[in-house]
Amino acid sequence: xxxxxxxxxEEKEITLQGWAANKRESKGLVFIILRDGTGLCxxxxxxxKVSEEIxxxxxxxxxxxxxxxxxxxxxxxxxxxxxxxxxxxVTIIGGSVDYPIAKKEHGVEFLMxxxxxxxxxxxxxxxxxxxxxxxxxxxxxxxxxxxxQMDAPLFTANASEGTSTLFETDFYGEPSYLxxxxxxxxxxxxxxxxxxxxxxxxxxxxKSKTRRHLSEFWMIEPEMAFHDIFQNMDVIEAFLRxxxxxxxxxxxxxxxxxxxxxxxxxxxxxxxxxxxYDEAVKIIKxxxxxxxxxxxxxxxxxxKKVVARMEEVKAEIAEREEKIxxxxxxxxEIGFNQAKxxxxxxELADLEEDQRNIPGWLNSARNFEYGNDFGGSDExxxxxxxxxxxxxxxxxxxxxxxxxxxxxxxxHFARGVDVLxxxxxxxxxxxxxxxxxxxxxVDKINEHKLPMEAFEWYLDLRxxxxxxxxxxxxxxxxxxxxxxxxxxxRESIPFPRMYGRLKP
RNA sequence: UCCUUGAUAGCUCAGCUGGUUAGAGCGAGUGACUGUUAAUCACUAGGUCCCUGGUUCGAGCCCAGGUCAGGGAGCCA
Numbered sequence: 001x002x003x004x005x006x007x008x009x010e011e012k013e014i015t016l017q018g019w020a021a022n023k024r025e026s027k028g029l030v031f032i033i034l035r036d037g038t039g040l041c042x043x044x045x046x047x048x049k050v051s052e053e054i055x056x057x058x059x060x061x062x063x064x065x066x067x068x069x070x071x072x073x074x075x076x077x078x079x080x081x082x083x084x085x086x087x088x089x090v091t092i093i094g095g096s097v098d099y100p101i102a103k104k105e106h107g108v109e110f111l112m113x114x115x116x117x118x119x120x121x122x123x124x125x126x127x128x129x130x131x132x133x134x135x136x137x138x139x140x141x142x143x144x145x146x147x148x149q150m151d152a153p154l155f156t157a158n159a160s161e162g163t164s165t166l167f168e169t170d171f172y173g174e175p176s177y178l179x180x181x182x183x184x185x186x187x188x189x190x191x192x193x194x195x196x197x198x199x200x201x202x203x204x205x206x207k208s209k210t211r212r213h214l215s216e217f218w219m220i221e222p223e224m225a226f227h228d229i230f231q232n233m234d235v236i237e238a239f240l241r242x243x244x245x246x247x248x249x250x251x252x253x254x255x256x257x258x259x260x261x262x263x264x265x266x267x268x269x270x271x272x273x274x275x276x277y278d279e280a281v282k283i284i285k286x287x288x289x290x291x292x293x294x295x296x297x298x299x300x301x302x303x304k305k306v307v308a309r310m311e312e313v314k315a316e317i318a319e320r321e322e323k324i325x326x327x328x329x330x331x332x333e334i335g336f337n338q339a340k341x342x343x344x345x346x347e348l349a350d351l352e353e354d355q356r357n358i359p360g361w362l363n364s365a366r367n368f369e370y371g372n373d374f375g376g377s378d379e380x381x382x383x384x385x386x387x388x389x390x391x392x393x394x395x396x397x398x399x400x401x402x403x404x405x406x407x408x409x410x411x412h413f414a415r416g417v418d419v420l421x422x423x424x425x426x427x428x429x430x431x432x433x434x435x436x437x438x439x440x441x442v443d444k445i446n447e448h449k450l451p452m453e454a455f456e457w458y459l460d461l462r463x464x465x466x467x468x469x470x471x472x473x474x475x476x477x478x479x480x481x482x483x484x485x486x487x488x489x490r491e492s493i494p495f496p497r498m499y500g501r502l503k504p
Numbered sequence: 505u506c507c508u509u510g511a512u513a514g515c516u517c518a519g520c521u522g523g524u525u526a527g528a529g530c531g532a533g534u535g536a537c538u539g540u541u542a543a544u545c546a547c548u549a550g551g552u553c554c555c556u557g558g559u560u561c562g563a564g565c566c567c568a569g570g571u572c573a574g575g576g577a578g579c580c581a
């Protein structure tokens with residue numbers, strides 16, 4: 001019997017099994033908030049209605065004690081799930097002494113050190129449910145569209161794109177690398193099956209310490225034969241629309257728990273703006289406006305807002321600190337103010353962080369050099385102006401991967417496309433149409449100083465029945481992070497692996 | 505690798521210009537209270553002030569080096 005099904009058993013006696021998420025006590029009454037992975041339910045143990053022994057068990061329950069509770073399901077609109085259980089019996093399964101995660105705010109380091117327990121908390125539960133829904137919808141979309149799921153190897157012989165640093169490992173005495181992308185293998189599989197997608201872990205050994213990087217993350221990489229870049233963009237758009245719409249429809253409760261304002265997510269039904277690199281650069285540099293808003297000016301305003309808010313927060317902290325000092329205030333009220341002050345100080349620290357960062361971003365946007373790839377801050381600058389994902393395509397070929405097709409209309413450009421999520425989240429998808437011209441491809445491999453013999457099999461794909469084809473890679477965690485509007489990718493995966501974080 | 509901020513009780517933090525015995529809230533323990541929603545109230549316990557060295561009559565505070573962590577750049581999904 002699961003908490004999510006309580007509504008089907010009103011006024012009946014049932015048994016729930018789970019963990020105590022919270023407990024409150026008063027004389028003769030114990031309230032246990034039971035958590036079973038499907039929801040929360042308040043269980044009331046009344047001394048007048050159960051034996052002394054059972055009541056004693058209930059009193060002994062501490063945070064995260066596992067237990068089974070039998071009782072009658074009663075409708076009660078005041079409660080979390082709308083129902084509560086009038087207990088007739090309580091059995092402790094496993095005790096829990098000094099559970100480390102208290103019912104209050106904790107710092108990131110502490111929470112990350114206790115990730116194995118942190119996952120039990122409601123917010124993390126909701127995020128993982130949304131992650132699960134996203135994964136489900138991804139498979140559903142591709143399966144319904146006739147894609148075959150195939151997997152690329154994780155051990156690879158070389159740094160395939162030659163760009164980022166990879167994790168080196170030992171493969172029976174030979175050096176090998178953990179895969180940074182299944183892309184090239186995806187192309188081979190698409191030539192066999194038509195349309196395929198891979199879904200697996202990917203590894204990058206960059207020592208990145210930012211809110212958007214992980215060392216190990218999950219990537220979805222579709223590859224389609226007989227698709228050009230524009231059809232590719234159509235697929236990306238339909239795909240993201242389906243996934244986000246499904247989350248909106250199926251995860252209302254979870255989105256509410258994490259406090260996600262879904263207004264901007266609803267815009268997913270509108271067409272995604274498609275900008276060329278040239279257009280995007282003009283917007284970043286402030287030479288062109290978006291709906292009358294200038295990127296540079298809007299960021300300057302943001303900085304002013306940050307400073308103004310800092311003053312407000314400082315004033316409120318000072319005011320509350322004065323209030324606490326005045327004698328005669330009730331203990332509860334002091335505690336309330338203290339908690340508020342703690343929260344405000346955290347906000348102030350975040351604002352100070354913004355105050356330090358924004359000028360650098362402004363500088364980088366103003367002095368953006370045409371021909372360069374976008375940096376993290378440039379993505380932030382441009383996506384702030386849009387209310388839905390945007391697609392930027394036709395990039396200077398020098399800054400993109402060697403396998404991207406040169407634009408037939410202008411050989412300066414490669415037919416790559418990046419999808420940038422709104423609300424400052426930046427790149428969630430990178431893809432494009434693949435080069436089919438054997439000569440150009442060989443030139444590119446030489447230009448990037450990649451070992452030709454490692455790519456012979458890849459070149460075979462052009463030698464034997466080459467066709468136009470395209471695909472993309474979607475970073476699952478970045479998608480989850482944006483959909484949930486998380487402050488950092490590390491909360492989007494059960495056990496994040498990142499620079500300096502290997503345990504738990 | 506570089507820039508930047510930080511490390512004080514189990515947790516979140518305060519600690520003035522270097523000055524006596526380092527504080528608060530939460531949590532924990534004990535007690536009171538019959539419907540609580542981070543319950544409330546009273547009491548109790550709880551400290552290697554990150555490490556090493558230096559300056560000083562005196563260092564949580566100043567200086568040097570290190571360790572770890574947060575944020576950012578580069579790189580990327």
